[in-house]
Ligand SMILES: Nc1ncnc2c1ncn2[C@@H]1O[C@H](COP(=O)(O)OP(=O)(O)OP(=O)(O)O)[C@@H](O)[C@H]1O
């Protein structure tokens with residue numbers, strides 16, 4: 001093989017042994033702290049040993065709480081069942097986002113010749129029932145991120161009704177969602193079909209995250225690279241931000257990359273802090289990118305004003321500078337005019353400031369009496385220079 005390809009194949013690098021052990025797709029052999037949840041899922045599947053349909057279940061909990069990985073582990077256990085023919089089918093509903101695509105995918109797992117599209121839904125559905133019936137097979141569909149399925153009520157209805165038509169075999173569903181309010185969107189009938197059982201995943205605490213990170217260390221890093229306090233810091237940060245194991249793993253990966261870039265042989269608190277800042281920035285980028293145009297323009301005006309020495313500012317106790325919201329409005333309005341856009345009224349502007357504050361993108365303070373009557377003072381939460389660049393890339397390029 002050409003040596004460039006060999007280099008590219010290299011999984012480890014300097015301080016890393018194998019980065020992929022920190023990737024969100026890596027499935028560890030042992031799943032820590034989820035014994036109860038896994039047991040609950042397996043309990044739903046247990047009727048299979050009597051050749052009966054499993055209990056449908058809805059699994060929910062915040063992002064990074066281990067729902068997907070737990071469901072995948074449960075599917076890996078299905079071959080242990082010798083008493084019945086069982087097919088576990090994992091579907092990411094971001095990819096399979098309609099009743100048609102889901103039934104088609106389930107069917108192609110049995111018969112790949114059917115893969116080409118063009119068949120009507122009822123033909124695919126009949127074929128699926130036919131296959132299950134003939135083989136007396138129980139299909140367990142794991143519908144991950146089920147909330148994005150467009151025609152969810154009809155999917156649940158169809159798959160539930162299928163069991164009335166099947167003489168042999170069955171179809172059951174394990175739905176997974178991190179939208180807590182999602183259940184309310186289902187109509188009453190599909191809700192009771194899908195949620196025969198509900199399994200809630202609670203967020204991990206700092207200690208649990210520590211052990212999840214420790215489990216990956218010997219796989220991902222060379223020996224003695226990661227300082228204990230750095231690992232604990234990554235766990236503590238992720239615990240304080242909703243107990244997300246994915247975030248904790250990402251922090252460690254990024255911190256490792258930063259250490260590597262700095263030719264450092266150790267991963268310390270410093271790299272974890274820097275990784276957190278970088279992750280925050282990514283979040284800000286995503287958040288700002290999803291804002292309507294005028295909200296971005298208001299934020300842009302604030303970032304310009306806070307970089308321009310000619311504007312008045314107040315300096316708070318902590319050394320942070322605050323700017324007069326009226327001056328930011330004037331800047332916003334003149335910017336709009338230059339761009340040939342109609343600026344929103346001052347009343348709308350106040351609404352926008354409120355929205356940006358709720359989103360955690362700016363902070364506003366009301367001055368006491370004395371400073372120009374009662375002024376509103378604002379400052380950006382993220383560094384002005386960064387905000388300016390993000391919005392320029394989004395809107396102005
Ligand atoms: N108990 C655990 N032990 C080891 N690794 C875990 C554990 N829980 C989660 N992880 C890891 O954390 C990451 C996120 O887990 P997972 O994908 O299961 O989260 P999720 O609850 O499905 O989140 P989302 O709602 O965002 O899809 C994965 O890389 C997974 O390997």
Ligand SMILES: [Mg+2]
Pocket residue numbers: 067068069144
């Ligand atoms: Mg998931």
